[in-house]
Amino acid sequence: MIECQIKIELDSFILDANFSIPDKGVTVIFGPSGSGKTSLLRVLAGLEKTHNGFLKIGDSIWQDSENFALTHKRQIGYVFQDTTLFEHLNVQGNLDYGIKRSSNIEKEFIDSILNLLDIKTLLNRSTAQLSGGEKQRVAIARALLIKPKILLMDEPLSALDIKRKQEILPYLDALHNDLDIPIIYVTHSPDEASRLADYLLLLDNGKVIGSGPINNMLTRLDLPMSHGREATSLVEAKVISREKEFDLMHLDFPGGEFIVPDNSLPIGSNVRLRVSARDVSLTKEKQIDTSILNIFPAIVDEMVPEGKAQIMVRLKIKEITLLTLITKKSAKNLHLKNGSKVFAQVKSAAILS
Numbered sequence: 001m002i003e004c005q006i007k008i009e010l011d012s013f014i015l016d017a018n019f020s021i022p023d024k025g026v027t028v029i030f031g032p033s034g035s036g037k038t039s040l041l042r043v044l045a046g047l048e049k050t051h052n053g054f055l056k057i058g059d060s061i062w063q064d065s066e067n068f069a070l071t072h073k074r075q076i077g078y079v080f081q082d083t084t085l086f087e088h089l090n091v092q093g094n095l096d097y098g099i100k101r102s103s104n105i106e107k108e109f110i111d112s113i114l115n116l117l118d119i120k121t122l123l124n125r126s127t128a129q130l131s132g133g134e135k136q137r138v139a140i141a142r143a144l145l146i147k148p149k150i151l152l153m154d155e156p157l158s159a160l161d162i163k164r165k166q167e168i169l170p171y172l173d174a175l176h177n178d179l180d181i182p183i184i185y186v187t188h189s190p191d192e193a194s195r196l197a198d199y200l201l202l203l204d205n206g207k208v209i210g211s212g213p214i215n216n217m218l219t220r221l222d223l224p225m226s227h228g229r230e231a232t233s234l235v236e237a238k239v240i241s242r243e244k245e246f247d248l249m250h251l252d253f254p255g256g257e258f259i260v261p262d263n264s265l266p267i268g269s270n271v272r273l274r275v276s277a278r279d280v281s282l283t284k285e286k287q288i289d290t291s292i293l294n295i296f297p298a299i300v301d302e303m304v305p306e307g308k309a310q311i312m313v314r315l316k317i318k319e320i321t322l323l324t325l326i327t328k329k330s331a332k333n334l335h336l337k338n339g340s341k342v343f344a345q346v347k348s349a350a351i352l353s
Contacts, residue, residue, distance in 0.1 A: 002027075002057050002150075002182065006043050008050035015039050015206045023058045023150075025198035026176050026183045028214070030190075030225075035203040037186045041152050044184065045078055046071040057150055057182075077143030077151040081158050084139065085127045091138050092123040098145035105147060116178055117141045117171055133164040137171055144179075151175075153185045157192065172196055190230055194218070194274050195352040219314055219321040221304045226323060227312060231277040233322045235349070239269045255317035259293040260349055272352040277312065279347040280324035284334055286343045294346040298322070300336055315344055322346075 002023050007016045015036045021027045029037045042048045044055065046062065046069060055063040062069040085094050099105055114120045117137045127135060136156055143151060156172075157165045169192075175183060176196060187193055193200060193214070200217040202210045202225070210223050215234040218225050225231070235258070237251035242262050251258040251271060258273060265271065286295060298315040306312040311331050315322045322344060334342070 002184075004044070004053075004055050006040075006050060006053040006055065006063075008039075008043065008048055008053070010039055010048065013039070013206060015043065017043070017203075017206075017208055019201060019208045019211050021184075021199055021201060021211060023182045024180070026185055026196050027199040027201055028193045028197035029184060029186045029201045029203060030193050030197075031188065031203035033188060034205075036206040037188070037203055038154055039206075040203065041154050041184065041186055044150075045076050045152055046074050060149070075146070075149040077146055077148035079136075079140050079143050079151070079153040079156050081155045085135055085142075087127050090124060090126050091119065091130070094127070094138060095123075095142055095145055098142040101146045105145065109147070110145065113141050113144050116174055131164065132160045133167045136160070136168055140171070140175070148181060150181055151179070151183045153183065155186050155188070157187075157189070169195065190225070190232075194232060194234060195272070215321060219323055221302055221312060221314055226314075227306060229278065231312065231323050231325065233275045233277070234352075235273040235275060235320055235322075237271050237273055239265050239267050239271060241267065253320060255296050255298075255320045258346075258349060260351060263351060265351075273349040274352050275322060275346055275349045277323035277325040279349075280315075280322055281345045281347070282313070282324060282326060282330070282334060282336075282342045283345060284342060287345065290345070292345045292347055294349065296344050296346070298342050298344040300338055300340040300342060302338060303331065303336065315342070317344065 002021045005018045017040055029040060031037055039048065049068060053063050061067065062074055117140060119137055119141055122134060157168065185196060197214040200211065200214045201208060202217060202223060210217060217223060219233055220226055235253050237253040237258055239249055240252045241250045242248065247262045248259050249262045251260060296317045298317045300313060301316045302314040303311050306325060309327055310325055311328055313324045313326060315324060324344065
């Protein structure tokens with residue numbers, strides 16, 4: 001685990017972070033601007049020093065009452081919002097800077113990073129010749145070539161336009177799938193959090209207000225991300241078959257099968273689906289004469305008011321949790337209460353990866 005108990009005053013802002021998160025996969029630090037996301041990342045990197053705190057990464061204690069490991073001793077890779085590439089060096093020169101900071105680095109490892117981020121063809125280019133997405137891929141490669149124990153990423157897509165973001169997201173997916181080190185990723189984008197996170201750490205005004213597996217956090221009705229028009233749920237599924245006649249794929253998940261438009265993913269591929277609470281409706285009886293293909297038996301787990309006219313309902317489909325946003329009138333007409341058996345009709349689901 002990664003264990004942190006830090007309290008530090010930064011100008012007029014107090015960061016009081018107490019949490020434990022897994023030392024594998026991608027943990028997204030999420031919260032509004034000014035909530036302390038970057039400050040927390042700097043604390044983890046040793047760039048902000050306090051004498052009151054404890055920080056342990058796996059088996060290594062980086063800070064306690066008697067010790068404070070300096071930044072260069074922490075074996076971190078750090079990717080900033082600004083790529084901070086050296087403009088007087090070409091791509092190879094920038095990568096060499098990372099390579100020289102690592103001892104006994106193998107050529108096979110270097111090649112694996114270059115291939116992972118698809119930058120072999122960029123090595124002789126100057127940084128001025130790179131697009132924003134290419135610069136960020138080079139910056140990520142440089143951070144990885146020091147063979148870090150942990151990769152810290154501070155809003156690496158914030159400076160990119162939508163097209164460049166879409167270009168680089170598959171490479172971030174590859175980092176997620178291929179690296180054995182933990183990645184801590186700062187963002188204020190719900191889309192990035194939904195796509196990349198295994199685990200979510202929610203910050204507000206310098207305090208951790210919740211942490212846990214990503215879908216648990218998205219569907220906890222006591223937390224802000226489960227409310228509003230952007231409320232969503234995530235479902236992990238696997239491609240099991242396709243209907244070529246209708247250009248559809250069938251995806252297996254613990255609650256049954258999703259049917260979605262075919263995007264040519266190979267059979268056996270793991271995918272993450274995002275389901276908007278606005279795209280889920282409820283019925284007491286399973287509908288037959290309907291255009292909706294994805295209908296699942298569910299149980300009402302919890303309900304809370306959402307404004308004056310609506311209710312956010314959390315559903316259980318076996319061990320899967322979905323949200324649906326319905327009117328108070330609909331809830332009354334369906335006689336909904338905790339434990340009610342219903343059918344969830346999912347009008348659409350987006351494949352994230």
